Amino acid sequence: EAGVAQSPRYKIIEKRQSVAFWCNPISGHATLYWYQQILGQGPKLLIQFQNNGVVDDSQLPKDRFSAERLKGVDSTLKIQPAKLEDSAVYLCASSFGGSTTDTQYFGPGTRLTVL
């Protein structure tokens, strides 16, 4: 079974530029998550989708971050404009459902460096 796919794996940009990350979840998984993992910290949930609807985006900095999952499958996370503090690993995860007992499977992440 294929896992969660993410691209690109690495990205270096200058501040104020824009960047986009792509995620393809495990086939059949209705729930998709984006996490931000700053160096030395645990992952922090940015946004959770159930199919193509948002169920939690309370920690997404909406002035610069946006995410979509138009067809309920793959998803894109965008940052515009980027700031230095956005340097982090962005992890995508998926689960079959969105309940507390559903296991989340993580992709390898995209490491973003903002100069």
Next chain:
Amino acid sequence: AQSVTQPDIHITVSEGASLELRCNYSYGATPYLFWYVQSPGQGLQLLLKYFSGDTLVQGIKGFEAEFKRSQSSFNLRKPSVHWSDAAEYFCAVRRRTGTASKLTFGTGTRLQVTL
């Protein structure tokens, strides 16, 4: 509010020695608890999870964890560490918030294994 504390930032053990990684949680209701491992450049892999029932949970790669409600702890153990266990370990707690189900991670413990 829920939180997860991993008091040890970095632990070094010799190969073949036993291992215990500490995790304390703060959550009013019955918690859903997880341990994940993250190798360099990799996403997070689920080691084990606790939802209810037997408080001693077996996971993959020879790991186990014990839920102790009286101590609000969910410590991870392994009787004999292998060099390949060197990685970062994250404890996490999950609860339902409205229609979402949020996973909150600790700050992680980096395990170094000496030969």
